[in-house]
Amino acid sequence: MDKSEIDKIAKLARLRVSSADANEVTARIGEILAMIDQMQAVDTEGVEPLAHPLDAVLRLRADEVTEVDHRDELLALAPASENGLYLVPKVIE
């Protein structure tokens, strides 16, 4: 894996990887990928894909409104809010 790929992954994950750390990060991700290669070499022919390690199935919730409005307390936790809205730096699509 080269630096441009590291940059792309970091960008997707919104992580800042300084150039000082870049070499170490590249090396460590390389080790992880090597481990994945090793796992992918295992013959999984006929093995069902596993989505979750627990041997259980999902429990369902009844369709009922159980939550009450805590808007003002929750808004107070945010760095900025106005008119009942959370404010974030301007996003232009």
Add this chain to the structure above:
Amino acid sequence: MEWEAVIGLEVHVQLSTRSKLFSGTSTAFGADPNSQANIYDLAMPGTLPVLNGEALRMAVRFGLAIDAEIGRHSVFDRKNYFYPDLPKGYQTSQLDYPIVGRGSIVINLEDGSEKRIGVTRAHMEEDAGKSLHEEFADASGIDLNRAGTPLLEIVSDPDLRSAREAVAYLKKMHSIVRYLGISDGDMSQGSMRCDANVSIRRPGAELGTRTEIKNVNSFRFVEKAINFEIRRQQDVLEDGGTIIQETRLYDSVRDVTRPMRGKEVANDYRYFPEPDLLPVEIGEDLIEQIRAELPELPDARKQRFASEYGLSGYDAGVLIAAREMADYFERVAKRCGDAKLAANWVSVELQALLNRENLDIVASPVSADSLADLISRIRDKTISGKIAKTVFEQLAAGSENVDEIIERQGLRQVTDEGEIEKLVDRVIAENAAQAQQLRDGKQQVLGYLVGQAMKLSRGKANPAQVNQLLRDKLKP
């Protein structure tokens, strides 16, 4: 040389559950911003999702309605991207094991023909919140009321060949979800949203490069956006250019599509199985229970209306599009005993009234029972079809009892031979010239004379009797 359009649609249907997909927060429309966003919806640390069983049942109901395979083992995945109206940083969705597998729906085209369109899959996912960019100078406002609302994303095969087919597909989808009661399907409120994948090719050639048109919010705009995009791609290719695979937005004011800005990094959602949710296992018993509860669906109802009531395919198609309209019609038809008259009155007079007043059938000022009584009075010749329209207007204005309106206003049809003869004699005397023309064999004036008699009786004379008597008296 001709071009052929290849279109596939992704339709997002908002499921009409009371609470969100993974939390017990209300989904009611129109609440104050962020008053329906709890700690799970805000992605507070330590909160965990619990799947809404009703959303799951609704998804299965849809799958059974389009004859699809139901995913007996269904898995949620995280679709990762960053946007302020998505607090978790991922959308919980389904990738490899969706709840609904391959199925199909039949669309009805304007020339009366039908076409079967493949449905690739449908999966459950949560909606994002809303970003408001206009309200603040240097900030965006975030309303998370919609975050976590359950959606069913329905992906079609690229089987559609024109904008009209795409609209027919959407209309059928709208009809199906409304019949199933799983969504109100209201495009103007975002309960049904549509992305269109459009490419063009020479007939028989390989698929061309496609573009995706995002979030078009009415049937009419879907048609216009696709037509614009087809023309645009033709122009590019005929000028020797190439189509770039990209996402475009439809601008309904200028009627153009334009590329979305700020998407220089190609989407890479890095899906992986959602560790906070176990796989959903759906047993045969649940599927059979849901199947047993399925209502009669639009296609079946259309066939039944044709066979049971003798309606034309077109008339039946008009009546079944909305379930409430079909229910109304059936009630009228059963009560008055004349399905064809009922179909006419419902699809012409009643529809005109509803359009004029901008009302939904469920808010019709004329009840099905009243309309049936009105039709009964036409059938037993108490009133003429013309007078019936007057009575109908009064029902629309709030009167309720058909017989009372007829009696109170003296609208009862005159069928008494003696009275009609007097009327006819008077018309002949007052229109001597035309009467002579009819005697001379000029049949065209008959209509005029009947009209004069009807006018004289203020619409109350039985037109068939007037007609017959005029013919008898003015035989050549």
